[in-house]
């Protein structure tokens with residue numbers, strides 16, 4: 537059973553209030569695994585930014601919703617395979633998961649001109665996507681300066697079970713060093729800390745859709 541519209545709207549309200557002190561930050565509602573019926577009340581309430589982590593799921597769900605809400609913005613927040621780049625480029629208004637030069641090449645080859653963020657694996661966790669900190673400068677040079685991608689920021693997911701604040705601060709420092717204005721960080725568990733550290737895009741899923 538999808539979460540009832542009343543609960544969804546109450547959660548959206550709570551998030552809006554939590555973000556009131558950060559007027560430039562934007563909420564991305566992470567809608568993975570959620571049926572279109574659960575997204576309609578949010579769209580009708582004016583929410584416009586949504587995140588998906590799988591290209592195929594986004595292709596199944598979002599074209600019909602976009603026909604009704606043409607100004608919505610869909611963000612790809614999961615890993616992108618090269619063979620899905622053409623499809624992703626036509627679906628997503630921003631890509632948060634650039635993590636390697638070959639993917640930058642593929643995005644440039646299809647003429648992707650919308651905002652791109654590089655995902656950084658700050659703690660070098662083997663199971664996690666993202667470029668290592670040591671390889672970040674080269675990936676920025678390659679994608680922004682050489683290929684001319686519209687690189688706007690950095691994205692990260694801090695390690696589970698650790699204080700996220702030092703990781704958020706490190707991402708903010710890296711973005712500043714490279715003149716990248718957007719910071720995509722903060723999820724249901726840690727968005728308050730992310731906002732305090734300067735997040736411009738928070739990605740919140742389960743907090744919005746949890747049943748209780």
Ligand SMILES: *Cc1c(COP(=O)(O)O)cnc(C)c1O
Nearest residue numbers: 566589613723724739740741742
């Ligand atoms: C699922 C997901 C989120 C949202 O996580 P919640 O804990 O449900 O808020 C944010 N970012 C990425 C990359 C995700 O895959």
